[in-house]
Amino acid sequence: MAVAARNKKSARRRQLEAAINYPIDWLEERSGLVGGIKYFIFRKVPGDTNWFHTLGSATLTAFLVQALTGAILAMYYKPDPQSAYQSIQHITNDITLGWLVRGMHKWGASVFIILMFFHMARVFLFGAYKYPRELNWIIGVMLLAIGMLEGFTGYLLPWDQTAYWATVVGINLNGTAPFLGPFLADFLRGGAEIGGETISRFYAMHMLLIPGLIFALIGLHLYLVIRLGVTSPPWSSAAAGSEAAGEEPRTNGRSGLTQPAARSGWRRNGGEG
Amino acid sequence: MTEPQHGDRPHLPGPSLYPIAFAAGVACILVGLIVNPKIIVPIGAVIAILFGFLWARDATEEFRGEPVHAIEPESGGPPESTDAPAIPANQGEDAMPAPEPGERFPRNRFLEGATLGLGAVIGGLVTVPAVGFMIVPAFKGQGYPKVDLGPLENFTEGRWFVTKFFMHPGSDGEVSHRTAYIRNNGQLDGEPSFTIISNRCAHLGCPVQPNGPVQDNQKKEIDGKAGQRITMIPVIPAGGYGCPCHGGQYDVEGNRVSGPPTRGLDRYEFSVVDGHLILGKPYSVTRVDGEGKTARIHKYKLAGPGQHVDGWEQILYPLQPPH
Numbered sequence: 001m002a003v004a005a006r007n008k009k010s011a012r013r014r015q016l017e018a019a020i021n022y023p024i025d026w027l028e029e030r031s032g033l034v035g036g037i038k039y040f041i042f043r044k045v046p047g048d049t050n051w052f053h054t055l056g057s058a059t060l061t062a063f064l065v066q067a068l069t070g071a072i073l074a075m076y077y078k079p080d081p082q083s084a085y086q087s088i089q090h091i092t093n094d095i096t097l098g099w100l101v102r103g104m105h106k107w108g109a110s111v112f113i114i115l116m117f118f119h120m121a122r123v124f125l126f127g128a129y130k131y132p133r134e135l136n137w138i139i140g141v142m143l144l145a146i147g148m149l150e151g152f153t154g155y156l157l158p159w160d161q162t163a164y165w166a167t168v169v170g171i172n173l174n175g176t177a178p179f180l181g182p183f184l185a186d187f188l189r190g191g192a193e194i195g196g197e198t199i200s201r202f203y204a205m206h207m208l209l210i211p212g213l214i215f216a217l218i219g220l221h222l223y224l225v226i227r228l229g230v231t232s233p234p235w236s237s238a239a240a241g242s243e244a245a246g247e248e249p250r251t252n253g254r255s256g257l258t259q260p261a262a263r264s265g266w267r268r269n270g271g272e273g
Numbered sequence: 274m275t276e277p278q279h280g281d282r283p284h285l286p287g288p289s290l291y292p293i294a295f296a297a298g299v300a301c302i303l304v305g306l307i308v309n310p311k312i313i314v315p316i317g318a319v320i321a322i323l324f325g326f327l328w329a330r331d332a333t334e335e336f337r338g339e340p341v342h343a344i345e346p347e348s349g350g351p352p353e354s355t356d357a358p359a360i361p362a363n364q365g366e367d368a369m370p371a372p373e374p375g376e377r378f379p380r381n382r383f384l385e386g387a388t389l390g391l392g393a394v395i396g397g398l399v400t401v402p403a404v405g406f407m408i409v410p411a412f413k414g415q416g417y418p419k420v421d422l423g424p425l426e427n428f429t430e431g432r433w434f435v436t437k438f439f440m441h442p443g444s445d446g447e448v449s450h451r452t453a454y455i456r457n458n459g460q461l462d463g464e465p466s467f468t469i470i471s472n473r474c475a476h477l478g479c480p481v482q483p484n485g486p487v488q489d490n491q492k493k494e495i496d497g498k499a500g501q502r503i504t505m506i507p508v509i510p511a512g513g514y515g516c517p518c519h520g521g522q523y524d525v526e527g528n529r530v531s532g533p534p535t536r537g538l539d540r541y542e543f544s545v546v547d548g549h550l551i552l553g554k555p556y557s558v559t560r561v562d563g564e565g566k567t568a569r570i571h572k573y574k575l576a577g578p579g580q581h582v583d584g585w586e587q588i589l590y591p592l593q594p595p596h
Contacts (some may be wrong), residue, residue, distance in 0.1 A: 081445065081446070081447070082446070082447075168478045168479065169479060169518060172477040173579070175577040175579060175580060176477075176577070176580055181580070182577050182580065182590060182592070182593050183412075183592075183594050186415070186594040187411050190410070190411045191411055191415050192416070192417075192596045194448070195445045196445055197411075
């Protein structure tokens with residue numbers, strides 16, 4: 001009786017699993033995406049990584065929050081000198097949850113920059129910028145620089161007195177760069193003086209050019225992280241990205257996405273590995 | 274995963290200088306578009322086409338099957354024929370040696386080169402206009418319009434006025450709001466003399482404020498043409514001017530007194546047309562000797578805030594965008 005019930009349940013369960021697995025297998029057979037994602041999620045990392053190693057993902061999360069809230073804010077914001085300020089007031093005071101999304105974008109910008117610095121400090125103090133990861137440090141520095149540029153271009157968009165004069169000062173600072181500085185300043189302003197041209201080109205840079213560049217560089221950054229592996233902390237005896245040949249993958253009783261044991265191909269074993 | 278090893282790699286042949294000369298030609302075209310389209314652009318085009326051709330010839334040397342970096346014979350006589358004995362046509366394919374594994378064939382190379390070359394051409398055709406569209410308009414048609422500041426009688430002789438106006442009342446409206454400190458110096462050699470000081474700080478461009486009472490109760494507003502509105506407020510800038518952003522201080526003639534500014538306050542040229550004061554182009558000033566209508570102004574071409582126009586530092590800013 002009990003056995004029959006269990007068999008019946010497992011038959012249903014098999015059907016259910018088949019129904020779930022079919023689309024996954026379909027996708028995997030045609031794209032290899034499932035295997036790629038599994039490789040990414042279940043790849044080996046040193047056993048003694050710690051919470052400091054999460055600062056990079058935290059920065060990525062902060063950026064994704066900015067991208068999402070920014071795209072939604074763009075549905076209500078009007079980037080021209082006559083209506084920019086009013087549209088921000090409208091978002092903040094009238095539109096449902098506008099205050100929240102604008103607040104997330106405004107404060108999230110600072111969070112993004114701060115997390116970038118924390119992440120950079122971790123990489124520096126752990127020596128994770130050393131061979132063969134120098135290129136990833138360089139890409140990270142580029143991300144920091146254009147992240148700052150994102151902050152600079154976004155600061156003008158509220159189009160209030162603070163935004164206006166901070167941008168005047170910021171552009172004139174760029175103008176004091178030797179040789180090409182005066183031209184850089186004119187390029188940023190879209191002319192000799194700040195005006196309607198300036199806000200629309202700052203908006204285009206803030207919305208499209210720089211985020212595209214950041215997405216591309218984050219892609220490269222992650223590719224190198226996956227290719228080169230995560231660095232062990234300086235006090236670790238484990239080598240980064242090394243395979244312990246013939247050994248059982250190390251588990252320390254905890255389960256989680258980063259545990260090597262989870263790599264052993266649960267799909268091959270019918271999803272129950 | 275095996276980590277890449279440090280090691281010596283074979284040195285590639287030295288890079289060609291043609292791409293650099295080509296880039297210089299393109300840069301010359303772009304600069305020419307801004308500065309002088311009629312003379313500099315053709316020069317840049319000639320440079321770019323010449324070195325582009327040389328570069329392309331250089332880069333396709335291998336594809337075209339020419340010997341790379343062939344050494345000329347030293348003898349002064351006519352060069353010996355370097356042609357390999359031609360394979361008689363009648364022997365055809367049979368006479369050809371069997372291809373090495375991985376050997377490349379001319380058509381193969383041609384197609385590879387054509388794909389890359391066409392891709393570069395198409396990419397260039399799309400990118401160059403787009404980038405030009407992004408950069409060039411910021412430097413074209415820039416300038417300062419003549420602004421009618423109203424009849425001369427409004428400017429009482431010997432008094433300072435905070436004068437606010439719109440630089441482009443039609444197109445930019447409120448955004449083109451500008452402020453100047455204006456004093457009627459009276460007559461100089463039978464001509465009216467005005468001191469018109471820009472409120473743009475010579476440090477980083479914040480608006481300088483007068484250090485002295487602003488007589489708001491005597492404010493006068495004059496509506497002009499096309500949405501222009503001139504606001505005149507008498508002021509006594511006894512302590513000169515000060516910048517709220519970073520503390521730059523100037524005296525009443527706009528000379529830098531203390532703080533971070535690199536020079537004195539900019540001034541505007543002016544003219545008088547039909548009894549109206551017309552604002553002209555702004556210019557930069559290092560310092561002013563004396564005061565009022567007899568002052569000696571050390572005048573320079575307009576430069577951005579924070580940029581040096583005199584002293585050794587001026588070599589850092591050799592070119593200014595056309596304004």
